[in-house]
Amino acid sequence: KKVEEQNFLIRKRVLEYDDVMNQQREIVYEYRDRILEGDDMSGTAREQLGNVVDRIAKDYLEDDFPENWDLHGLYNQLEQMYPIGIDLEELDIESVNRETLIHDLREDIVEAYGDREEELGSELMRALERFILLQIVDERWREHLQNMDYLREGIHLRGFAQIDPLVAYKNDGFEMFTELMNSIWEEFARFIYVVEVETEDHNGAGPTQPAWGSSSNTSSTAAFSYAGGTAADQPSALAAARAGGVPEEIQGAADYAYDEVEAPAHVETRVVDDKERVGRNDPCWCGSGKKFKKCHGA
Template sequence: MSDTLTAYITAATADGYAEDWDLETLFTALKTIYPISFTLEELEARAGSREGLDADFINAAVLEDCQAAYAKREEALGTDVMRELERKVLLSVLDRKWREHLYEMDYLQEGIGLRAMAQRDPLVEYQKEGFDLFSAMMDAIKEEIAGFVFNIEVTVESSNNQVVAPGLEAKQLPQTGLQYTAADESGVRTTGEVSRNAPCPCGSGKKFKRCHGVSA
């Protein structure tokens, strides 16, 4: 969870100075992961001004706030329910992401021979791009797990104390157009429509149906 938040902050603050950073977009992204309890203006006030902000200051504030939100979530659900929710989320996200990764690797293998036409070693290119896909999968797993744990609706069946989280049937929890919400009792729902032949919103350059639309 902390890895995902830190990655968001690092990406948003990598270049330039605080007055150049798009912190509004950063805060919008953070809110999709967990219910952040302070505004950008409040954070600036703590630092004295926007110019007084730096990456470490923002990161420390966000991680402390996230830990408090996690403790509040666990208190509301109960320790046993929280552990069961985390288990269900982990298994669901791992299963879906691994299947998507295998599909992407098959798709990569189908087209890797074209690299030879560009005088590049297909094996080297396959290994490199395969590693990039695996790294992206691991980042996506961390992000989705964090988002589900905080945002998904949970009920406990009184008959057998079974933890039910229907929102785990959702397809995708990205930071792009296919965002998730926790707006009603049905749990997490996807929003935004993307044509299967349109470029994937993740920026990979692939068609949506060949990328994050695999499981749609």
């Protein structure tokens, strides 16, 4: 009975650790499902972009005293992200309120997002949102899983400091997950305004299809391409992948591998001598009358 109780407590503890990751997984996969199903992410994007600016601004505007603000650093940071419409270096800091300035910056980045949509068109903008988000979410989520595994491996050492390892795992996991979600939208903000979009007419016939490549930013998501119809024809990133957005060299390698699998196997045939067919308990082929195992098979 004591052994069963001990095993039950062990299983319960494992489930409590796994539940932390399950809760995070539900949130991330809700994002992925919305993207793959072709949901309109513009409302979420506008809200999150405002939050991105809010976090950055609070890092440079630490308190309510303007003399302690780093407006130059804040301007440089935002300028690298989007075409900022507020000249922070010419502000009269004596008459500027911190909360008002942050509010104006939030509205400015959302307005720049609207300008970007007018430049590309709503259909292409929706497809671009889904493509960039899907790339970033997948990559950052894989990194997060590795970090959480690393955290779990050593979390038991917190017990030496009289800290419940499970509580520490939940707290640290929550902070890491918050950083994950923030990093997703910060990277999204750095790409959505600067990514170059080109339309090409393939083979000189048919409708033009959107294809975009990266800007000069250096990141794992900086090099990507997309091929497919309009967002109305392909309302999801999954549909875009199925529509033939596969590079020729990859498709050629896949076809070659498929041919190898489908090729009929060569079957070698050979003539078996009568001596090889004799069983060990059968009469020997020499005619001695003995069993094969007692004669030539010995």
